[in-house]
Amino acid sequence: MSTQERFKQNELKRSNPVFSRVRATIESAFYGNNVHEVTSVAEAYELAKKQSGVIVTDLPILHTKELGLPMGATQLVYNHGKILGRTASARHFVDDPKEDPAALASNLYEDIYAGHEQRYLKATVLVGLDESFTVKAHVMMPEDQAFNLLSYILNFQFFDEEAAKMYKNSKAYDEGDIYFYFDPNVTDPDYPKGFGVFDAPHNAAAVFGLRYFGELKKGTLTLAWAMAHRHGYAACHGGEKAFHFKDKNDKVFAFYGLSGSGKSTLTHATHGGKYDITVLHDDAFIISREDGSSVALEPAYFDKTHDYPAGHHETEYYTVVMNCAVTQDEAGRKVLVTEDLRNHNGRVIKSRYTSANRVDVEKDPITALFWIMKDNSLPPVLKIDDPVLATTMGLTLATKRTSAENLPKGFDMNTLVIEPFADPFRAYPVAGDYGDFKELFTERHAACYVLNTDAFMGKDIPKELTMKILEYLADDTDEWKPFGDFKGVSYMPLEGFEVKLDDPDYKKTLVARMQDRLDWVNDYNDKNPENPLPNEAKETLQGIIKELS
Numbered sequence: 001m002s003t004q005e006r007f008k009q010n011e012l013k014r015s016n017p018v019f020s021r022v023r024a025t026i027e028s029a030f031y032g033n034n035v036h037e038v039t040s041v042a043e044a045y046e047l048a049k050k051q052s053g054v055i056v057t058d059l060p061i062l063h064t065k066e067l068g069l070p071m072g073a074t075q076l077v078y079n080h081g082k083i084l085g086r087t088a089s090a091r092h093f094v095d096d097p098k099e100d101p102a103a104l105a106s107n108l109y110e111d112i113y114a115g116h117e118q119r120y121l122k123a124t125v126l127v128g129l130d131e132s133f134t135v136k137a138h139v140m141m142p143e144d145q146a147f148n149l150l151s152y153i154l155n156f157q158f159f160d161e162e163a164a165k166m167y168k169n170s171k172a173y174d175e176g177d178i179y180f181y182f183d184p185n186v187t188d189p190d191y192p193k194g195f196g197v198f199d200a201p202h203n204a205a206a207v208f209g210l211r212y213f214g215e216l217k218k219g220t221l222t223l224a225w226a227m228a229h230r231h232g233y234a235a236c237h238g239g240e241k242a243f244h245f246k247d248k249n250d251k252v253f254a255f256y257g258l259s260g261s262g263k264s265t266l267t268h269a270t271h272g273g274k275y276d277i278t279v280l281h282d283d284a285f286i287i288s289r290e291d292g293s294s295v296a297l298e299p300a301y302f303d304k305t306h307d308y309p310a311g312h313h314e315t316e317y318y319t320v321v322m323n324c325a326v327t328q329d330e331a332g333r334k335v336l337v338t339e340d341l342r343n344h345n346g347r348v349i350k351s352r353y354t355s356a357n358r359v360d361v362e363k364d365p366i367t368a369l370f371w372i373m374k375d376n377s378l379p380p381v382l383k384i385d386d387p388v389l390a391t392t393m394g395l396t397l398a399t400k401r402t403s404a405e406n407l408p409k410g411f412d413m414n415t416l417v418i419e420p421f422a423d424p425f426r427a428y429p430v431a432g433d434y435g436d437f438k439e440l441f442t443e444r445h446a447a448c449y450v451l452n453t454d455a456f457m458g459k460d461i462p463k464e465l466t467m468k469i470l471e472y473l474a475d476d477t478d479e480w481k482p483f484g485d486f487k488g489v490s491y492m493p494l495e496g497f498e499v500k501l502d503d504p505d506y507k508k509t510l511v512a513r514m515q516d517r518l519d520w521v522n523d524y525n526d527k528n529p530e531n532p533l534p535n536e537a538k539e540t541l542q543g544i545i546k547e548l549s
Contacts, residue, residue: 005136022202025108045073045076048320057336063351068158068160077336085212091196122139123158128295132288133171134167138177156298173227175230194210225425240281255372269470280294305340308338319351369448380497383489389540395421395433486544518538
Protein backbone atom coordinates (compact mmCIF):
# COMPACT_ATOMS: atom_id res chain seq x y z
CA MET A 1 0.00 0.00 0.00
CA SER A 2 1.39 3.40 -0.95
CA THR A 3 -0.19 5.52 1.80
CA GLN A 4 -1.94 4.74 5.06
CA GLU A 5 -5.70 4.91 5.58
CA ARG A 6 -6.19 2.68 8.64
CA PHE A 7 -4.24 2.51 11.88
CA LYS A 8 -3.52 0.08 14.69
CA GLN A 9 -4.64 1.00 18.18
CA ASN A 10 -1.08 1.74 19.32
CA GLU A 11 -0.65 4.17 16.39
CA LEU A 12 -3.54 6.40 17.47
CA LYS A 13 -1.36 8.93 19.22
CA ARG A 14 -0.89 12.65 19.00
CA SER A 15 2.80 11.98 18.30
CA ASN A 16 2.01 10.00 15.14
CA PRO A 17 3.52 12.17 12.33
CA VAL A 18 0.64 11.29 9.99
CA PHE A 19 -1.82 13.19 12.19
CA SER A 20 -2.34 16.91 12.71
CA ARG A 21 -5.11 19.17 13.95
CA VAL A 22 -6.18 20.24 10.46
CA ARG A 23 -6.00 16.73 9.03
CA ALA A 24 -8.02 15.31 11.94
CA THR A 25 -10.67 18.00 11.51
CA ILE A 26 -11.03 17.36 7.79
CA GLU A 27 -10.92 13.57 7.90
CA SER A 28 -13.49 13.36 10.72
CA ALA A 29 -16.08 15.07 8.53
CA PHE A 30 -15.86 12.18 6.04
CA TYR A 31 -17.50 9.82 8.57
CA GLY A 32 -20.63 11.88 9.25
CA ASN A 33 -24.09 10.31 8.95
CA ASN A 34 -24.86 12.93 6.30
CA VAL A 35 -22.19 11.58 3.92
CA HIS A 36 -22.92 9.04 1.16
CA GLU A 37 -20.05 7.16 -0.48
CA VAL A 38 -20.19 6.89 -4.27
CA THR A 39 -18.92 3.44 -5.17
CA SER A 40 -18.81 3.50 -8.97
CA VAL A 41 -18.24 5.90 -11.85
CA ALA A 42 -21.68 4.95 -13.19
CA GLU A 43 -23.32 6.02 -9.93
CA ALA A 44 -21.46 9.33 -10.03
CA TYR A 45 -22.68 9.89 -13.60
CA GLU A 46 -26.31 9.26 -12.71
CA LEU A 47 -26.07 11.65 -9.76
CA ALA A 48 -24.46 14.33 -11.95
CA LYS A 49 -27.22 13.95 -14.57
CA LYS A 50 -29.80 14.71 -11.90
CA GLN A 51 -28.02 17.75 -10.47
CA SER A 52 -30.13 20.86 -11.00
CA GLY A 53 -28.94 22.91 -13.96
CA VAL A 54 -26.85 20.19 -15.62
CA ILE A 55 -27.38 19.93 -19.39
CA VAL A 56 -27.52 16.41 -20.83
CA THR A 57 -26.33 16.82 -24.41
CA ASP A 58 -26.92 14.46 -27.31
CA LEU A 59 -23.18 13.98 -27.87
CA PRO A 60 -22.01 10.45 -27.06
CA ILE A 61 -19.12 9.69 -24.73
CA LEU A 62 -16.70 7.21 -26.26
CA HIS A 63 -15.16 4.28 -24.35
CA THR A 64 -17.92 4.22 -21.73
CA LYS A 65 -17.11 0.64 -20.73
CA GLU A 66 -13.43 1.40 -20.14
CA LEU A 67 -14.33 4.56 -18.21
CA GLY A 68 -16.92 2.77 -16.06
CA LEU A 69 -19.76 4.93 -17.40
CA PRO A 70 -23.24 3.65 -18.29
CA MET A 71 -23.72 2.44 -21.86
CA GLY A 72 -25.11 5.29 -23.95
CA ALA A 73 -23.81 8.01 -21.62
CA THR A 74 -23.65 11.43 -23.26
CA GLN A 75 -21.54 14.50 -22.55
CA LEU A 76 -22.75 16.64 -19.63
CA VAL A 77 -22.44 20.43 -19.35
CA TYR A 78 -22.62 22.58 -16.23
CA ASN A 79 -22.37 26.37 -16.33
CA HIS A 80 -21.99 28.63 -13.33
CA GLY A 81 -21.09 32.19 -12.29
CA LYS A 82 -18.44 34.77 -13.01
CA ILE A 83 -15.50 33.05 -11.27
CA LEU A 84 -14.05 31.07 -14.17
CA GLY A 85 -10.54 30.32 -12.95
CA ARG A 86 -8.42 29.48 -9.92
CA THR A 87 -8.28 31.96 -7.03
CA ALA A 88 -4.68 31.74 -5.82
CA SER A 89 -5.25 34.37 -3.13
CA ALA A 90 -7.68 32.02 -1.34
CA ARG A 91 -4.97 29.50 -0.47
CA HIS A 92 -3.54 29.45 3.05
CA PHE A 93 -0.85 26.98 4.13
CA VAL A 94 -0.74 26.08 7.81
CA ASP A 95 3.05 25.63 7.76
CA ASP A 96 3.64 29.06 6.18
CA PRO A 97 5.47 31.17 8.80
CA LYS A 98 3.40 34.17 7.71
CA GLU A 99 0.14 32.40 8.67
CA ASP A 100 -1.50 31.83 12.05
CA PRO A 101 -2.19 28.06 12.08
CA ALA A 102 -4.44 28.26 15.14
CA ALA A 103 -6.62 30.90 13.46
CA LEU A 104 -6.82 28.87 10.25
CA ALA A 105 -7.89 25.80 12.22
CA SER A 106 -10.52 27.87 14.04
CA ASN A 107 -12.02 29.06 10.76
CA LEU A 108 -11.93 25.49 9.48
CA TYR A 109 -13.97 24.24 12.47
CA GLU A 110 -16.65 26.87 11.85
CA ASP A 111 -16.82 26.38 8.11
CA ILE A 112 -17.23 22.62 8.35
CA TYR A 113 -19.89 23.08 11.04
CA ALA A 114 -21.69 25.65 8.86
CA GLY A 115 -22.44 22.90 6.35
CA HIS A 116 -23.54 20.21 8.80
CA GLU A 117 -27.20 20.29 7.71
CA GLN A 118 -26.28 19.55 4.09
CA ARG A 119 -25.95 16.07 2.65
CA TYR A 120 -22.59 15.18 1.12
CA LEU A 121 -21.03 12.77 -1.34
CA LYS A 122 -17.57 11.24 -1.06
CA ALA A 123 -15.39 9.08 -3.29
CA THR A 124 -11.86 7.69 -3.53
CA VAL A 125 -9.37 8.00 -6.39
CA LEU A 126 -5.68 7.37 -7.02
CA VAL A 127 -3.20 10.12 -7.87
CA GLY A 128 -0.19 8.62 -9.62
CA LEU A 129 -0.59 5.84 -12.17
CA ASP A 130 2.29 3.49 -11.49
CA GLU A 131 3.24 1.16 -8.66
CA SER A 132 6.36 3.25 -8.05
CA PHE A 133 4.20 6.23 -7.02
CA THR A 134 0.48 6.25 -6.35
CA VAL A 135 -1.49 7.95 -3.58
CA LYS A 136 -5.02 7.25 -2.40
CA ALA A 137 -7.10 10.45 -2.29
CA HIS A 138 -10.52 10.89 -0.67
CA VAL A 139 -12.79 13.77 -1.69
CA MET A 140 -16.02 15.06 -0.13
CA MET A 141 -18.50 17.71 -1.31
CA PRO A 142 -22.23 18.62 -1.05
CA GLU A 143 -24.80 16.57 -2.97
CA ASP A 144 -25.53 19.53 -5.25
CA GLN A 145 -21.92 19.31 -6.45
CA ALA A 146 -22.38 15.87 -8.04
CA PHE A 147 -21.12 17.24 -11.37
CA ASN A 148 -17.85 18.31 -9.73
CA LEU A 149 -17.59 14.91 -8.06
CA LEU A 150 -17.99 13.13 -11.41
CA SER A 151 -15.42 15.49 -12.91
CA TYR A 152 -12.98 14.64 -10.12
CA ILE A 153 -13.52 10.90 -10.58
CA LEU A 154 -13.00 11.17 -14.35
CA ASN A 155 -9.95 13.42 -14.02
CA PHE A 156 -8.15 11.07 -11.63
CA GLN A 157 -8.19 7.26 -11.43
CA PHE A 158 -11.32 6.00 -9.68
CA PHE A 159 -10.47 3.45 -6.99
CA ASP A 160 -12.15 0.41 -8.52
CA GLU A 161 -11.07 -3.24 -8.47
CA GLU A 162 -8.39 -2.80 -11.13
CA ALA A 163 -6.95 0.26 -9.39
CA ALA A 164 -6.98 -1.61 -6.09
CA LYS A 165 -4.82 -4.39 -7.59
CA MET A 166 -2.19 -1.89 -8.70
CA TYR A 167 -2.36 -0.03 -5.40
CA LYS A 168 -1.92 -3.22 -3.39
CA ASN A 169 1.44 -3.82 -5.07
CA SER A 170 2.60 -0.21 -4.95
CA LYS A 171 5.65 1.15 -3.19
CA ALA A 172 4.90 2.08 0.42
CA TYR A 173 5.48 5.58 1.72
CA ASP A 174 5.30 6.68 5.35
CA GLU A 175 2.41 9.02 4.61
CA GLY A 176 -1.32 9.21 5.19
CA ASP A 177 -3.91 9.22 2.41
CA ILE A 178 -4.99 12.56 0.94
CA TYR A 179 -8.23 14.05 2.29
CA PHE A 180 -9.85 16.92 0.39
CA TYR A 181 -13.00 18.67 1.71
CA PHE A 182 -14.77 20.92 -0.81
CA ASP A 183 -17.84 23.08 -0.11
CA PRO A 184 -18.71 25.96 -2.47
CA ASN A 185 -21.95 26.55 -0.53
CA VAL A 186 -20.21 27.81 2.62
CA THR A 187 -18.55 31.22 2.50
CA ASP A 188 -16.20 32.09 5.34
CA PRO A 189 -17.08 35.62 6.58
CA ASP A 190 -13.38 36.36 7.09
CA TYR A 191 -12.59 35.32 3.51
CA PRO A 192 -15.55 36.36 1.33
CA LYS A 193 -13.59 35.76 -1.91
CA GLY A 194 -12.83 32.14 -1.03
CA PHE A 195 -10.96 30.23 1.65
CA GLY A 196 -8.62 27.28 1.28
CA VAL A 197 -6.74 25.59 4.12
CA PHE A 198 -3.81 23.39 3.07
CA ASP A 199 -1.85 21.14 5.40
CA ALA A 200 0.51 19.70 2.81
CA PRO A 201 2.85 17.91 5.26
CA HIS A 202 -0.19 15.89 6.39
CA ASN A 203 -1.89 15.53 2.97
CA ALA A 204 -5.11 17.37 3.82
CA ALA A 205 -6.95 20.39 2.44
CA ALA A 206 -10.33 22.11 2.52
CA VAL A 207 -11.75 24.75 0.16
CA PHE A 208 -14.83 26.90 0.81
CA GLY A 209 -16.80 29.40 -1.27
CA LEU A 210 -15.27 28.47 -4.65
CA ARG A 211 -16.99 26.24 -7.20
CA TYR A 212 -14.45 26.16 -10.06
CA PHE A 213 -13.31 22.58 -10.69
CA GLY A 214 -9.69 23.69 -11.06
CA GLU A 215 -9.59 24.28 -7.29
CA LEU A 216 -10.25 20.57 -6.77
CA LYS A 217 -7.86 19.34 -9.43
CA LYS A 218 -4.90 21.59 -8.69
CA GLY A 219 -5.56 21.46 -4.93
CA THR A 220 -5.21 17.68 -4.97
CA LEU A 221 -2.15 17.86 -7.21
CA THR A 222 -0.60 20.40 -4.82
CA LEU A 223 -0.71 17.79 -2.06
CA ALA A 224 0.52 14.96 -4.31
CA TRP A 225 3.38 17.04 -5.72
CA ALA A 226 4.46 17.98 -2.19
CA MET A 227 4.52 14.32 -1.19
CA ALA A 228 6.50 13.44 -4.33
CA HIS A 229 9.02 16.19 -3.51
CA ARG A 230 9.52 14.69 -0.05
CA HIS A 231 10.29 11.28 -1.58
CA GLY A 232 12.88 11.92 -4.26
CA TYR A 233 10.89 13.29 -7.19
CA ALA A 234 10.81 16.60 -9.04
CA ALA A 235 7.22 17.88 -9.16
CA CYS A 236 6.28 18.89 -12.71
CA HIS A 237 3.50 21.18 -13.91
CA GLY A 238 4.08 20.53 -17.57
CA GLY A 239 3.94 17.98 -20.37
CA GLU A 240 6.20 15.11 -21.35
CA LYS A 241 6.62 13.07 -24.53
CA ALA A 242 9.17 10.54 -25.74
CA PHE A 243 10.63 10.01 -29.22
CA HIS A 244 11.49 6.35 -29.81
CA PHE A 245 14.18 5.32 -32.30
CA LYS A 246 15.56 2.02 -33.60
CA ASP A 247 19.04 3.29 -34.46
CA LYS A 248 19.78 5.53 -31.44
CA ASN A 249 18.71 6.20 -27.89
CA ASP A 250 15.18 7.42 -27.24
CA LYS A 251 14.64 11.07 -26.32
CA VAL A 252 12.36 12.17 -23.49
CA PHE A 253 11.34 15.84 -23.58
CA ALA A 254 9.56 17.68 -20.74
CA PHE A 255 7.86 21.07 -21.31
CA TYR A 256 7.13 23.57 -18.53
CA GLY A 257 4.77 26.50 -18.93
CA LEU A 258 1.54 28.00 -17.67
CA SER A 259 -1.83 27.41 -19.35
CA GLY A 260 -1.77 29.00 -22.80
CA SER A 261 2.01 28.82 -23.19
CA GLY A 262 1.88 25.93 -25.65
CA LYS A 263 2.97 23.05 -23.42
CA SER A 264 -0.06 20.91 -24.32
CA THR A 265 0.31 21.65 -28.02
CA LEU A 266 3.98 20.67 -27.95
CA THR A 267 3.28 17.57 -25.87
CA HIS A 268 0.55 16.19 -28.12
CA ALA A 269 2.02 17.18 -31.48
CA THR A 270 2.40 14.13 -33.74
CA HIS A 271 4.80 15.87 -36.17
CA GLY A 272 2.94 14.44 -39.13
CA GLY A 273 3.54 10.86 -38.05
CA LYS A 274 7.29 11.08 -38.75
CA TYR A 275 8.21 9.68 -35.34
CA ASP A 276 7.27 6.91 -32.95
CA ILE A 277 6.00 9.05 -30.08
CA THR A 278 4.46 8.27 -26.71
CA VAL A 279 2.82 10.86 -24.45
CA LEU A 280 3.03 10.72 -20.66
CA HIS A 281 0.81 13.71 -19.82
CA ASP A 282 0.37 17.39 -20.68
CA ASP A 283 -0.11 18.86 -17.20
CA ALA A 284 0.91 16.78 -14.18
CA PHE A 285 3.73 14.30 -13.69
CA ILE A 286 6.82 13.67 -11.57
CA ILE A 287 10.42 12.79 -12.43
CA SER A 288 12.54 10.52 -10.25
CA ARG A 289 15.73 12.25 -9.21
CA GLU A 290 17.22 8.79 -8.65
CA ASP A 291 16.86 7.26 -12.12
CA GLY A 292 15.20 9.94 -14.29
CA SER A 293 12.01 7.94 -14.95
CA SER A 294 8.62 9.72 -14.95
CA VAL A 295 5.11 8.93 -13.69
CA ALA A 296 1.84 10.57 -14.78
CA LEU A 297 -0.42 11.66 -11.92
CA GLU A 298 -3.77 11.56 -13.74
CA PRO A 299 -5.23 9.72 -16.74
CA ALA A 300 -7.44 12.47 -18.22
CA TYR A 301 -6.83 15.96 -19.63
CA PHE A 302 -8.40 19.19 -18.32
CA ASP A 303 -8.38 21.31 -21.48
CA LYS A 304 -9.79 24.56 -22.82
CA THR A 305 -12.85 24.05 -25.03
CA HIS A 306 -11.78 27.14 -26.98
CA ASP A 307 -8.94 25.13 -28.53
CA TYR A 308 -11.29 22.71 -30.27
CA PRO A 309 -13.95 24.22 -32.58
CA ALA A 310 -17.04 22.30 -33.59
CA GLY A 311 -16.14 19.26 -35.67
CA HIS A 312 -12.61 18.94 -34.32
CA HIS A 313 -11.78 15.29 -33.73
CA GLU A 314 -10.69 16.00 -30.13
CA THR A 315 -14.31 16.86 -29.18
CA GLU A 316 -15.20 13.19 -29.64
CA TYR A 317 -13.30 12.42 -26.43
CA TYR A 318 -15.12 14.97 -24.25
CA THR A 319 -16.80 13.65 -21.11
CA VAL A 320 -17.90 16.56 -18.87
CA VAL A 321 -17.83 20.18 -19.97
CA MET A 322 -17.82 23.33 -17.84
CA ASN A 323 -18.83 26.89 -18.66
CA CYS A 324 -19.52 26.28 -22.32
CA ALA A 325 -22.44 27.28 -24.55
CA VAL A 326 -25.00 24.76 -25.84
CA THR A 327 -27.27 25.06 -28.87
CA GLN A 328 -29.20 22.76 -31.26
CA ASP A 329 -27.91 21.44 -34.55
CA GLU A 330 -30.01 20.95 -37.67
CA ALA A 331 -31.32 17.65 -36.32
CA GLY A 332 -32.43 19.23 -33.04
CA ARG A 333 -29.64 17.64 -30.99
CA LYS A 334 -28.19 19.56 -28.06
CA VAL A 335 -24.55 20.25 -29.00
CA LEU A 336 -21.65 22.43 -27.86
CA VAL A 337 -20.48 25.84 -29.03
CA THR A 338 -16.89 25.49 -27.89
CA GLU A 339 -15.11 28.70 -28.90
CA ASP A 340 -15.62 30.60 -25.63
CA LEU A 341 -18.77 32.30 -26.92
CA ARG A 342 -20.45 32.26 -23.50
CA ASN A 343 -17.39 33.16 -21.45
CA HIS A 344 -13.61 32.82 -21.36
CA ASN A 345 -11.87 29.67 -20.13
CA GLY A 346 -14.53 27.12 -20.99
CA ARG A 347 -13.18 23.77 -19.80
CA VAL A 348 -13.56 20.08 -20.53
CA ILE A 349 -12.26 16.79 -19.19
CA LYS A 350 -11.12 14.69 -22.12
CA SER A 351 -10.55 10.99 -21.60
CA ARG A 352 -7.12 9.40 -21.92
CA TYR A 353 -8.28 7.83 -25.21
CA THR A 354 -7.74 11.12 -27.02
CA SER A 355 -4.05 10.05 -27.06
CA ALA A 356 -3.62 6.81 -28.98
CA ASN A 357 0.03 6.78 -27.89
CA ARG A 358 -0.56 7.41 -24.18
CA VAL A 359 1.59 5.84 -21.42
CA ASP A 360 1.33 6.16 -17.63
CA VAL A 361 5.01 5.70 -16.84
CA GLU A 362 8.14 6.56 -18.82
CA LYS A 363 10.98 4.28 -17.76
CA ASP A 364 13.58 5.94 -20.00
CA PRO A 365 15.43 8.74 -18.20
CA ILE A 366 14.61 12.37 -18.91
CA THR A 367 16.66 13.75 -21.83
CA ALA A 368 15.80 17.46 -21.93
CA LEU A 369 13.80 20.08 -20.06
CA PHE A 370 12.22 23.01 -21.91
CA TRP A 371 11.32 26.22 -20.06
CA ILE A 372 8.50 27.83 -22.11
CA MET A 373 8.50 31.60 -21.76
CA LYS A 374 6.75 34.66 -23.12
CA ASP A 375 9.66 37.09 -23.05
CA ASN A 376 10.32 39.34 -26.07
CA SER A 377 14.03 39.60 -25.25
CA LEU A 378 14.62 35.92 -25.99
CA PRO A 379 15.06 34.30 -29.42
CA PRO A 380 12.84 31.30 -30.30
CA VAL A 381 15.22 28.89 -28.55
CA LEU A 382 18.30 29.01 -26.33
CA LYS A 383 20.46 26.10 -25.24
CA ILE A 384 21.95 26.36 -21.75
CA ASP A 385 24.76 24.06 -20.73
CA ASP A 386 25.55 25.58 -17.32
CA PRO A 387 23.42 23.74 -14.67
CA VAL A 388 23.25 26.81 -12.42
CA LEU A 389 22.00 29.08 -15.21
CA ALA A 390 19.70 26.33 -16.51
CA THR A 391 18.07 26.04 -13.08
CA THR A 392 18.01 29.81 -12.58
CA MET A 393 16.15 30.31 -15.88
CA GLY A 394 13.54 27.80 -14.70
CA LEU A 395 13.40 29.58 -11.35
CA THR A 396 12.75 32.91 -13.10
CA LEU A 397 10.48 31.58 -15.85
CA ALA A 398 8.96 34.71 -17.39
CA THR A 399 5.47 34.46 -18.80
CA LYS A 400 2.04 36.08 -18.85
CA ARG A 401 -1.10 35.33 -16.86
CA THR A 402 -4.02 33.56 -18.52
CA SER A 403 -7.79 33.29 -18.26
CA ALA A 404 -7.34 30.05 -16.31
CA GLU A 405 -6.75 32.24 -13.25
CA ASN A 406 -9.17 34.43 -11.32
CA LEU A 407 -7.16 37.67 -11.37
CA PRO A 408 -7.81 41.04 -9.69
CA LYS A 409 -10.04 43.43 -11.60
CA GLY A 410 -8.06 45.53 -14.06
CA PHE A 411 -5.03 43.21 -14.16
CA ASP A 412 -3.09 43.76 -17.41
CA MET A 413 -2.85 40.35 -19.10
CA ASN A 414 0.24 41.52 -21.00
CA THR A 415 2.22 42.08 -17.80
CA LEU A 416 5.35 39.96 -17.68
CA VAL A 417 5.40 37.86 -14.51
CA ILE A 418 7.81 35.37 -12.97
CA GLU A 419 6.40 31.94 -12.13
CA PRO A 420 9.14 29.63 -10.81
CA PHE A 421 9.27 26.39 -12.80
CA ALA A 422 5.80 27.26 -14.16
CA ASP A 423 4.28 25.92 -10.94
CA PRO A 424 1.95 28.22 -8.99
CA PHE A 425 0.75 25.26 -6.88
CA ARG A 426 3.81 24.65 -4.73
CA ALA A 427 3.30 23.76 -1.06
CA TYR A 428 6.96 24.06 -0.01
CA PRO A 429 9.71 26.70 -0.42
CA VAL A 430 10.83 27.46 -3.99
CA ALA A 431 14.37 26.50 -3.00
CA GLY A 432 13.13 22.92 -2.82
CA ASP A 433 12.28 22.94 -6.53
CA TYR A 434 15.54 24.70 -7.30
CA GLY A 435 17.48 21.84 -5.75
CA ASP A 436 15.31 19.17 -7.39
CA PHE A 437 15.66 20.53 -10.92
CA LYS A 438 19.34 21.33 -10.56
CA GLU A 439 19.82 17.66 -9.65
CA LEU A 440 18.22 16.63 -12.96
CA PHE A 441 20.84 18.73 -14.78
CA THR A 442 23.84 17.70 -12.67
CA GLU A 443 23.08 14.07 -11.80
CA ARG A 444 20.77 12.98 -14.60
CA HIS A 445 22.63 15.12 -17.17
CA ALA A 446 19.43 16.40 -18.77
CA ALA A 447 19.83 19.12 -21.40
CA CYS A 448 18.16 22.50 -20.93
CA TYR A 449 16.41 24.64 -23.57
CA VAL A 450 14.47 27.88 -23.26
CA LEU A 451 11.60 28.24 -25.74
CA ASN A 452 10.00 31.61 -26.39
CA THR A 453 6.48 31.05 -27.77
CA ASP A 454 5.40 34.70 -27.79
CA ALA A 455 7.39 37.23 -29.84
CA PHE A 456 11.05 38.15 -30.30
CA MET A 457 11.61 41.90 -30.32
CA GLY A 458 8.08 42.49 -31.63
CA LYS A 459 8.00 39.67 -34.21
CA ASP A 460 5.57 36.85 -33.44
CA ILE A 461 7.06 33.37 -33.21
CA PRO A 462 4.73 30.93 -35.04
CA LYS A 463 4.02 27.60 -33.38
CA GLU A 464 5.10 25.87 -36.59
CA LEU A 465 8.63 27.18 -35.99
CA THR A 466 8.64 25.89 -32.43
CA MET A 467 7.55 22.47 -33.73
CA LYS A 468 10.38 22.55 -36.25
CA ILE A 469 12.86 23.27 -33.45
CA LEU A 470 11.73 20.11 -31.64
CA GLU A 471 12.21 18.10 -34.82
CA TYR A 472 15.74 19.45 -35.28
CA LEU A 473 16.52 18.29 -31.74
CA ALA A 474 14.89 14.90 -32.24
CA ASP A 475 16.77 14.38 -35.53
CA ASP A 476 20.11 15.66 -34.17
CA THR A 477 20.21 18.21 -36.99
CA ASP A 478 20.24 21.18 -34.64
CA GLU A 479 22.89 23.87 -35.12
CA TRP A 480 23.97 26.46 -32.56
CA LYS A 481 25.86 29.72 -32.35
CA PRO A 482 27.33 31.29 -29.21
CA PHE A 483 24.98 33.76 -27.53
CA GLY A 484 27.54 36.53 -27.29
CA ASP A 485 30.31 35.86 -24.82
CA PHE A 486 28.08 34.03 -22.35
CA LYS A 487 29.75 30.76 -21.50
CA GLY A 488 27.43 27.76 -21.91
CA VAL A 489 24.68 29.70 -23.72
CA SER A 490 23.92 29.35 -27.44
CA TYR A 491 21.05 30.02 -29.82
CA MET A 492 19.74 28.31 -32.92
CA PRO A 493 20.14 30.53 -36.02
CA LEU A 494 16.69 30.80 -37.59
CA GLU A 495 15.71 32.88 -40.60
CA GLY A 496 13.87 36.04 -39.61
CA PHE A 497 14.92 35.81 -35.96
CA GLU A 498 18.53 36.97 -36.08
CA VAL A 499 20.17 37.73 -32.75
CA LYS A 500 21.96 41.10 -32.77
CA LEU A 501 23.73 41.55 -29.46
CA ASP A 502 25.51 44.56 -30.91
CA ASP A 503 22.18 46.35 -31.34
CA PRO A 504 21.89 48.87 -28.44
CA ASP A 505 18.07 48.59 -28.35
CA TYR A 506 18.19 44.80 -28.14
CA LYS A 507 20.90 44.83 -25.52
CA LYS A 508 18.88 47.34 -23.48
CA THR A 509 15.78 45.10 -23.68
CA LEU A 510 17.74 41.99 -22.68
CA VAL A 511 19.34 43.80 -19.73
CA ALA A 512 15.89 44.95 -18.57
CA ARG A 513 14.47 41.42 -18.68
CA MET A 514 17.45 39.98 -16.81
CA GLN A 515 17.14 42.77 -14.26
CA ASP A 516 13.47 41.80 -13.83
CA ARG A 517 14.64 38.31 -12.94
CA LEU A 518 17.27 39.57 -10.51
CA ASP A 519 14.75 41.90 -8.89
CA TRP A 520 12.37 38.98 -8.44
CA VAL A 521 15.07 36.86 -6.76
CA ASN A 522 16.01 39.72 -4.43
CA ASP A 523 12.39 40.43 -3.61
CA TYR A 524 11.71 36.74 -2.91
CA ASN A 525 14.67 36.53 -0.54
CA ASP A 526 13.60 39.71 1.24
CA LYS A 527 10.13 38.27 1.82
CA ASN A 528 11.31 34.77 2.68
CA PRO A 529 14.43 35.16 4.84
CA GLU A 530 13.77 31.81 6.51
CA ASN A 531 13.93 29.95 3.15
CA PRO A 532 16.12 32.02 0.79
CA LEU A 533 17.13 30.98 -2.69
CA PRO A 534 20.74 29.87 -3.28
CA ASN A 535 23.20 32.74 -3.76
CA GLU A 536 24.37 31.18 -7.01
CA ALA A 537 21.07 32.09 -8.69
CA LYS A 538 21.53 35.74 -7.82
CA GLU A 539 25.19 35.71 -8.78
CA THR A 540 24.65 34.17 -12.22
CA LEU A 541 22.04 36.82 -13.09
CA GLN A 542 24.32 39.58 -11.82
CA GLY A 543 27.09 38.20 -14.04
CA ILE A 544 24.89 38.32 -17.16
CA ILE A 545 23.78 41.89 -16.45
CA LYS A 546 27.37 42.99 -15.84
CA GLU A 547 28.52 41.39 -19.08
CA LEU A 548 25.76 43.07 -21.08
CA SER A 549 26.36 46.44 -19.44
